[in-house]
Amino acid sequence: MSTLVEPLRMVLLADSSEWAELLGQLLNTIDNPSPLITAPNWEAASSLFDSPDNGLLLATPDRLPSLDQCPLPVVLLLEQEPDQPPAGVSDWLVRSSLNADVLRRCLRYLHEQNRFRYSLQRLAEQDPLTRIANRQGFQALLNARLSECREGGLVLGHLDLDNFRHVNDALGYQSGDRLILQVVTRLSALLQPGDQMARLGSDEFALLLDVGRDPQRAGHLAERITEALAEPYWIDGESLLLGCSLGLAHAHPGETADPLLWHAHIAMQQAKSQQGCAFHFYDERLNRGARSRADLEGELRRALRRDELELQYQPRLCLKSGRIVGLEALVRWQHPQRGLLAPGEFVPLAEESGLIVPLGYWVIARALRDMQWLLGRGLPPLHMAINLSFRQFQDSQLLTTLSRLIEERGVDAQWLEFELTETAVMRRSEQVQQTMQALAQLGVRFSLDDFGTGFSSFVHLNNLPIALLKIDKGFVGGMSDRAENRQLVRAMINLAHNLNLEAVAEGVESVEQLDMLRQFGCDQVQGYLISKAVPLAELARFLVFGMHQPLLSSH
Ligand code: C2E
Ligand code: CA
Ligand code: CA
Numbered sequence: 001m002s003t004l005v006e007p008l009r010m011v012l013l014a015d016s017s018e019w020a021e022l023l024g025q026l027l028n029t030i031d032n033p034s035p036l037i038t039a040p041n042w043e044a045a046s047s048l049f050d051s052p053d054n055g056l057l058l059a060t061p062d063r064l065p066s067l068d069q070c071p072l073p074v075v076l077l078l079e080q081e082p083d084q085p086p087a088g089v090s091d092w093l094v095r096s097s098l099n100a101d102v103l104r105r106c107l108r109y110l111h112e113q114n115r116f117r118y119s120l121q122r123l124a125e126q127d128p129l130t131r132i133a134n135r136q137g138f139q140a141l142l143n144a145r146l147s148e149c150r151e152g153g154l155v156l157g158h159l160d161l162d163n164f165r166h167v168n169d170a171l172g173y174q175s176g177d178r179l180i181l182q183v184v185t186r187l188s189a190l191l192q193p194g195d196q197m198a199r200l201g202s203d204e205f206a207l208l209l210d211v212g213r214d215p216q217r218a219g220h221l222a223e224r225i226t227e228a229l230a231e232p233y234w235i236d237g238e239s240l241l242l243g244c245s246l247g248l249a250h251a252h253p254g255e256t257a258d259p260l261l262w263h264a265h266i267a268m269q270q271a272k273s274q275q276g277c278a279f280h281f282y283d284e285r286l287n288r289g290a291r292s293r294a295d296l297e298g299e300l301r302r303a304l305r306r307d308e309l310e311l312q313y314q315p316r317l318c319l320k321s322g323r324i325v326g327l328e329a330l331v332r333w334q335h336p337q338r339g340l341l342a343p344g345e346f347v348p349l350a351e352e353s354g355l356i357v358p359l360g361y362w363v364i365a366r367a368l369r370d371m372q373w374l375l376g377r378g379l380p381p382l383h384m385a386i387n388l389s390f391r392q393f394q395d396s397q398l399l400t401t402l403s404r405l406i407e408e409r410g411v412d413a414q415w416l417e418f419e420l421t422e423t424a425v426m427r428r429s430e431q432v433q434q435t436m437q438a439l440a441q442l443g444v445r446f447s448l449d450d451f452g453t454g455f456s457s458f459v460h461l462n463n464l465p466i467a468l469l470k471i472d473k474g475f476v477g478g479m480s481d482r483a484e485n486r487q488l489v490r491a492m493i494n495l496a497h498n499l500n501l502e503a504v505a506e507g508v509e510s511v512e513q514l515d516m517l518r519q520f521g522c523d524q525v526q527g528y529l530i531s532k533a534v535p536l537a538e539l540a541r542f543l544v545f546g547m548h549q550p551l552l553s554s555h
Pocket of ligand 3: 449450470472506
């Protein structure tokens, strides 16, 4: 018999003292050192918990707090076996059948669930390749550092590698990964205790520099960093040169992370646009930031009018049949001066400015048109997945506009699928839930995107019309060399199946990953191994070829 590793802190909210006695006795026999705290109601108990990591609430139905208010997993205490599983709670215990074994199993299950949450949260803040913080982790870290910084104490750097995409295209993604690791090694050699580094995107890094003792340090360091990164790299026996652009911005006490990140980003773009300039300090007096941001917004508005946006499609493969069963629409901006821009370069701005609403409608309309075009070429229907931002849900016209678009295009709504992130789904659960239900009535399906990165509550998942769970590429990417990732991916697939959802793994780049996913019972995969996102015409060629010759089938 194994005991629990860490005791769960347990709060009991019950209408009679009999529950306290019974549970007290049973807990003694299973030698769990954690005491049972009895409280009259949740308000009185809530102050005991600053985080849900290691707590558990046991409650009888009449003392059950509103589940939106309570961050802890809840176990419902019942007098009789329920007719159907109680909604919204993690587990339930029935007095007549309660014994030490049942209680132990229940606690162990919740304990495992807590550990799983904890690992997810930790991994969600780390870049799997380089093991340094990712954007999400950095945001938290930066906020903490800013809250205690003095004037002139911190400088934020935004570093972007020039032409990294070409390296990826020419040498392949694995070489690209090796190059990134070398970049990180060079950067860490130059940083000192007190400095921090994070990977913001595929070829973008953040550097937080402690310059409290020496105000000149930021400039000197920027010089050394750009020099060090300009040295040749050796990848697969080839030597390679890479440029970089570094933008720097001074932090001010009381400032929040977002404007500082934005200023460093602007400075980086200025460094990039000035010939031969590798680093640039953000200059407040010129207030370039406001203008540059407004410029970009204006440009994006024009882009919508002038049809500079385009969609690319990435296929999704069903592992059982070996066939392509779906597509994900990914937006691109063909910028007249800056070339083809990835969504990371304009979707966040579109979200902040509200432009995501018209942009989102454009995406939906174009995807519907292309669905019909593919059908017209005699290809079998495929699920079309479209990314929806949380902001789009706040648009009161969403439902009517969508219904109209679907009707106008004559698309069968059952082939339409919207991808939402966990954070979007959980943020305003009621409104989101209503809109989702109404759309589900039309026949539209939903998937939960980037699963694992914005960890929230399984409880809510049950109540939403979600058909698929997309495991974030961050977890898939680390599967080959991290046992923890493998276990998590397997657990997420099981979780999806327990909730009657299909599991889709994103970012599948190697046959090794594919084999593991197949072994874990994953339903579908998406990633560069199958295909990157491609323009419509190229997709059509891919599909025609792929349909005759089932790809990577299990036989
Ligand atoms: P996402 O929804 O997680 O999309 C998947 C991203 O992973 C895409 O990047 C895709 O090109 C990339 N990817 C696919 N396979 C692999 C792989 O094997 N390895 C790696 N390393 N990456 C892979 P992309 O196109 O840059 O899109 C980035 C994000 O922008 C999307 O993330 C999505 O959140 C957002 N986005 C894209 N299109 C739209 C849109 O129309 N509306 C909204 N609201 N957001 C969009
Ligand atoms: Ca997506
Ligand atoms: Ca995703």
